[in-house]
Amino acid sequence: MRIKSGQDLATGLLFALVGAGGLWLGSDYPMGTAQRPGTGVLPYILSWCLIATGGLLWLKATLVEGPPMTSWAWRPVIMITLATVAFALLVDPYGLAVSMLVSMTLAALGTPETRWVEYALFAAIMLVLGIAMFIWGLGMPIQVLPKELSWR
Amino acid sequence: MEVASLFHNLALGFSVAVSLQNLFWCLMGAIIGTAIGVLPGVGPVATMALLLPATYFLPADGALIMLAGIYYGAQYGGSTTSILVNLPGEASSVVTCLDGYQMARQGRAGPALAIAAIGSFFAGCVATIAIAVAAPPLTKLAQQFAPADYFSLMVLGLVFAVVLARGSILKALGMIFLGMLLGLVGTDVNTGNTRFTFGIGDLFDGIGFVPLVMGVFGIAEIMSNLTNAERRDLLSSKVSGLMPTKEDLKRSIAPVLRGTLLGGLLGVLPGGGAVLASFSAYTVEKRLSRTPEIFGTGAIEGVAAPESANNAAAQTSFIPMLTLGIPSNAVMAMMIGGMMIHGIIPGPQVMEQKPGLFWGMIASMWIGNLMLIVLNLPLIGIWVRMLLVPYRLLSIAILFFCCIGVYSLNNSANEVLFIAFFGVIGYLLMKLDCEPAPLLMGFLLGPMMEVYMRRAMLLSRGDPLVFLQRPLSLAFLLTAALLLLFIVLPNVRKVREVAFSE
Secondary structure (H helix, E strand, O other): OOOOOHHHHHHHHHHHHHHHHHHHHHHHOOOEOOOOEOOOHHHHHHHHHHHHHHHHHHHHHHHOOOOOOOOOOHHHHHHHHHHHHHHHHHHHHHHHHHHHHHHHHHHHOOOOOOOHHHHHHHHHHHHHHHHHHHHHHOOOOOOOOOOOOOOO | OHHHHHHHHHHHHHHHHOOHHHHHHHHHHHHHHHHHHHOOOOOHHHHHHHHHHHHOOOOHHHHHHHHHHHHHHHHHHHHHHHHHHOOOOOHHHHHHHHHHHHHHHOOOHHHHHHHHHHHHHHHHHHHHHHHHHHHHHHHHHHHOOOHHHHHHHHHHHHHHHHHHOOOOHHHHHHHHHHHHHHHHOEEOOOOOOEEOOOOOHHHOOOOOHHHHHHHHHHHHHHHHHHHOOOOOOOOOOOOOOOOOOHHHHHHHHHHHHHHHHHHHHHHHOOOOOHHHHHHHHHHHHHHHOOOHHHOOOOOOHHHHHHHHHHHHHHHHOHHHHHHHOOOOOHHHHHHHHHHHHOOOOOOOHHHHHOHHHHHHHHHHHHHHHHHHHHHHOOOHHHHHHHOOOOHHHHHHHHHHHHHHHHHHHHOOHHHHHHHHHHHHHHHHHHHOOOOHHHHHHHHHHHHHHHHHHHHHHHHOOOOOOHHHHOHHHHHHHHHHHHHHHHHHOHHHHHHHHHHHHO
16 A cells, blocks of 8 residues: 555544544533534534544545645744743733743844844834833733833 | 615614724724735735724724725735735636736736726625515514424535535535534533533533634645745836726626626525635526627626626625624625624624614625725725735744734634644645535534534424424435535536536
8 A cells, every 4th residue: 555645644634633532532522412412512513523534534635636745844843833932921920021031032043134234123123112112002901021020 | 664764774884984993993904904805815814803802992892894805805905916926815716817817917906906806896895785685574483483493404514515616526525524524523502411522611601702713724725835936927016007998887787787696696695705706607698798809818797797796795794694694705704703792692683682783783884885885895905015025934923913813812722732733633624625614513513513403302292203394404415415416417517617627
């Protein structure tokens, strides 16, 4: 059996895995009665539908020529994810300024095209704009600076 | 009688839409939409998601008018980039690149932009009237729907979304199931049981629509755009001679009419909308043309038809949302999100309970289209200059707005973590060539379908045949089955592939 489309195979695998996970997690949800369908009915049906779709895709991957899996661009994916996570983790304890700076710098590391002088200028503008717009303008309840440094 | 009530309704709408406040929100929406449309890599869905929290502070009619403005503004803006830079700002203006950019290279960017704007405006006007005419009878029909009918209608909607999705049918199908499953996460309202929450408190209320959309459409887009090396062939920032020649106008009339009709019809279909409309309009023009060989070399018909079609479709896709409360595509899903924020449950009751809002929104679409034609052509220089902002900086700004936008929803940093998660998922799906739009439709319709399924089963005392016994429900299900059967036939598949490969 030769795989003719890595992409279809991977998609099928993903669907089937999620479906199997849904079945497993949903195995103890009550099914109710026909008149009052319970919590577990739709998850059960949908999980099987996903598994079936995944199976068909798998079959297709062995029968029909299709695109292969292409490689991931790890750098932007990792850096943009880190940038988002950094914002989420830093904004409450350390305020908007710190979280913005860390997050934007991580995002800038996501592409080799970043020019650092230009970036520094841009980051400064964004920082001022962001604080002015969201904290002073819209009055969002976030601190600007970390608690220890804050004068408010 | 019918005509009189039509005028009465439109008059009511205009009286709401021309209030100074609403004019302002309409203008804001149109401007923001155009800007977003011009910038490649920022779609209307992500923008609307971004601005959804902000609309919380507006009155309901202003909020919806602005959100609608963003959508059709983006259609206009997208064409500008397609023509001048050969870079579609929006998926729906991909085909405009083919002939629009060639016209620009021949020094005829002005006429191309003008025809695109005029065609869009005409299509917008027609579509606005179409909504006003179609909405009342459809609403009346919808009021007679029983739960079983609603359920079957949603099945039909999802089948349409599969059939009309680009790329593999199996993948679209899987994405719908995946979306529905995601939609079930959280507390089951009927029984109080939680589903798939992994004990995470933030998931008890379900996965938020905005974090999901922003992750899948916003963050994932940034990741993928940063991968593709950027190449922008900006022709010139000065566009001279906007006026199309008489010959241009004459050649455009029929394509604009056909594009409007086709787009208007396709826009109503679930899963269809602007993208499909512009692709099919282009294909139709090429088929009908006596000189198909000039398409792709700067034929004005190739700009006029898809641009009219995508705007008509953008507008008529409001019809199922406004009358039935069913989102026909991701953008309409955002509109429903906007309504829910203001405590309006979308559905046939909106027109009766809030006629001012309903008709005001429709009237504002016409006003918005007028604003756009006035705004777009003279301001093209400014829009073009926006393109000079390199993506390496733009991406950072978009990322920041995504983060702060989601944070501001509930002042919850955890929801920002969700967009990081859904961003990676979205990128994975993109790599697998899975369209995210069906996922979103499933996500929204899944929980609604469960509610209607339960109601129908309760009413029928547990007899599942109720879905086949009600004539409307049966008709919807039969249509859905036929569509599915149809798509498996090899001939239809071939046509479908051609339509999307242009």
